[in-house]
Amino acid sequence: MENNKIQVIVIGAGPSGCASAITLARAGKKVLLIERGDNAGDKNMFGGAIFTQQTKELYPNFIEEAPIERAIIQHQIIMLNDNDSIKFSYKTNSNEIPNSYSVIRSKWDNWCVEQAIKAGAYFAPKTLVKELIIENGKVIGIKTEQENYYSDIVIIADGVNSLLAKQAGLRNEIKDSDVTVNIKEVFKLPKEKIEDRFLLDSANGAGAKILGGPLKNMFSMGFLYTNKETISLGIGISLDDLKKLKMKPYDLFEKFKSHPSIASIIKDAKIIEYSSHMIPEGGYNSMPKLYKDGVMVVGDAAMLVNNVHFEGTNLAMLSGKLAAETAVVAINKQDFSSKNLSLYGKKLKESIVIKDLKTHKNSVDFVKKHINTITELYPDLACEFFRVLHNASNEPKNEVYRKFLFRILKSGVIFKSIPLGIFAMEKCIKR
């Protein structure tokens, strides 16, 4: 690197930054990928599972070569009420390639960086970018704790907190309603026990979303993923609800874990790690400006998460790739102006990233408005339904049915479900 000058600097070696770096390196451009952790992944935590489609586009052999944990072939939704639970479980037994795989970030992120290095990218770990160097409104480089580096383009891929997108003037302060605080614990269990508990065969895994019970009446959800020899279990709660809760997030998590249906999943399992991380949940309306002279912002730093489908890493990879493709065009033209980088905005708009965020533009607000119906009424009635169905008491059945029907009518669930139905229909037809 001459005089610390390179064509592109990518800040952050998560899914989005790695996607940018490998795409640029493959196109023969000189790129420096910078990460503050001692190793990539050291500072990161997610659910989680990566998605096959977008991952394969970047790393065609990842299924054979990458450190993946389990193929997620079973998807569950678990609804809790105060004591009981109801579970929807979908399992695919087809021979198609599974559409997601659980991974551990410290291993996964590292592997992605290795691929970028093999493709020709330079990698600088243990390097914290303190600020951008901006000259006449154009981003021309970065300051680290050690030295300054200069580049034609900087790609900001520094995750949800993105202090740098803010410094660049691309985004404002984040609102507390636009993020969830997530905590996770990883439980060690023998492989066979995991497979028995989820009725899996080896190599295959399960993922679950959990709502209601201890998490009722707040924008909060539990999540679970099986890894090779561990189970990742966590909860997320929107920061504005957490502020109102007046309960520490880890106490809420303890309450959640003590629900009988959750306790049985992690019975006898030893906690090996506790962690926390935020998710940007503000969606389309919270997106920052995506580019300006000499700079583009990708992944979580640009708030690109589809919180209805729990998609983050795939949108991070896709946006990282599209920004890199734009950088290649800019380098070939030697034009790094905002006008020329607007190609990145155009590419994002034409991709699922913006299309899906737009579809779900008002979804979080909608769910928040109907949170009691979704997280309390539905789980209660669903549990009640099964109790009625299976309770062989001495009461005549028509009497039992009548009571349940009365309960349904009294709860107003039919009336309360109309907006949800209309909302779902809208998502199908609106373009």
Place this chain on the structure above:
Amino acid sequence: MNINEKLSTLKYNKDKESHLTVDNEICKQCNDRVCTHICPADVYEWSEETDSLIIRYENCLECGACKIACDKKNIKWRYPSCEHGVKFKNG
């Protein structure tokens, strides 16, 4: 399991100085001291004795929630210097 036991599962390398700083005069005027109950690592505690905010920055998980939660925008928040702070093995 209490928070100290949870945090004891983690690997930390304590930074020389705090990456989290506040103006204590503003904290004195703060009503609900939201930082003391939203933090997943229990970093903040109000001390009646010294009339000041105790910041156990060495326990921080670097999530960023406190910076957004403080309505007075009183938390000067940055990442710990490189090679410091928390390290997740199973994220």
